Amino acid sequence: MHLTWTSYTEEYATDLGLTLDDIQTIFTSPTAFRERVSGPIYAYVDQGIRATIDTHTCAVLRVEYDLDPDALDDWYFTPQAIDDCKHLKTTPTAVVDSIDDAQPYPAARMCTIYRGAYDVLANEPKNQIVSIKPAGTFTSTDQQSIRRISGGTPTGSMPTSTTELLNRARRAGFAVSVAGSGHHKIWGSSTSGQGLSVTIPATASDHRGLLNAVMQIRSTFGVDLRLL
Known part of the structure; x- marks a missing residue:
């Protein structure tokens, strides 16, 4: 089954760095999550991308990032963070995954910089990803990073009681x-x-x-x- 799309959908997908072949791969992926939207229209989610497809006409109706909080560990992405994902040719899912192995640094305005594959500026009280930049871009308010013990767990990053x-x-x-x-x-x-x-x-x-x-x-x- 070969997919097609409109120029509008193609333009939006291109903005995310995706081709029709990429969507075809998601559509046929055995690991993709499939959710019925209505009638023959289904959403396919894989690798942080959500593609809505009319399985009757084989038309790709919409391509977007998967921003479901359940898939993003309850993080919410600001419009700036979404634009940053586009510029860095990554996905919100990949950004959240990078936080697990990142080094946390305190930042201004009650935020935290998670420095790993990227610099991720997060507002933890709001569960909000504010911005994403190349690693080493943001400036911390403290030059000493939060210490880590073996296994990658931050020592002192959060009291447990x-x-x-x-x-x-x-x-x-x-x-x-x-x-x-x-x-x-x-x-x-x-x-x-x-x-x-x-x-x-x-x-x-x-x-x-x-x-x-x-x-x-x-x-x-x-x-x-x-x-x-």
């Missing part, structure tokens, strides 16, 4: 106190009750709660506890 987060805060010189509600307070000064503070909910031990706490401490005090 509220207790660990509080211990890191103490090592950074912050005072820690407990409020009557059971919540913890981290004080920017070395003395409880003085200066700015950040409240850590007693229920912050889940990943999202810990991440929010780390980002709030970094925003308020300028210290990234993932480096400790």
Whole structure:
């Protein structure tokens, strides 16, 4: 079964660096995920590309990146990040895969640079990929990368519990106190009750709660506890 496409679809596919032969490969790939859209129209997803095809007329109706959050580990790509993928001739799926082996560096505005095959600027509190550039392009706010242990796991990239987060805060010189509600307070000064503070909910031990706490401490005090 040989596919055809309109000039509009061809133009869009070319913008992604794809040819009709590439779409034909996705269409016939045994690993492609096939999803029925309506009637004879199916979407085929493989290697980060989603192709919508009318299997009755063999016409390619649409070609686009696969931006399903489930396929991207719940990351969302900004329009800038999507344009960056086009310029680098890669896919959002490949970018997310590269993060697993990348070295994380703190960046401005509560973001993180993941430096590996690319420089990936990520806003973790929003689960957002902001931009992708060639490796070494972005500038970190700290010249020391987050350390890694064997296996590629970042040491200190995220505390695994509220207790660990509080211990890191103490090592950074912050005072820690407990409020009557059971919540913890981290004080920017070395003395409880003085200066700015950040409240850590007693229920912050889940990943999202810990991440929010780390980002709030970094925003308020300028210290990234993932480096400790």
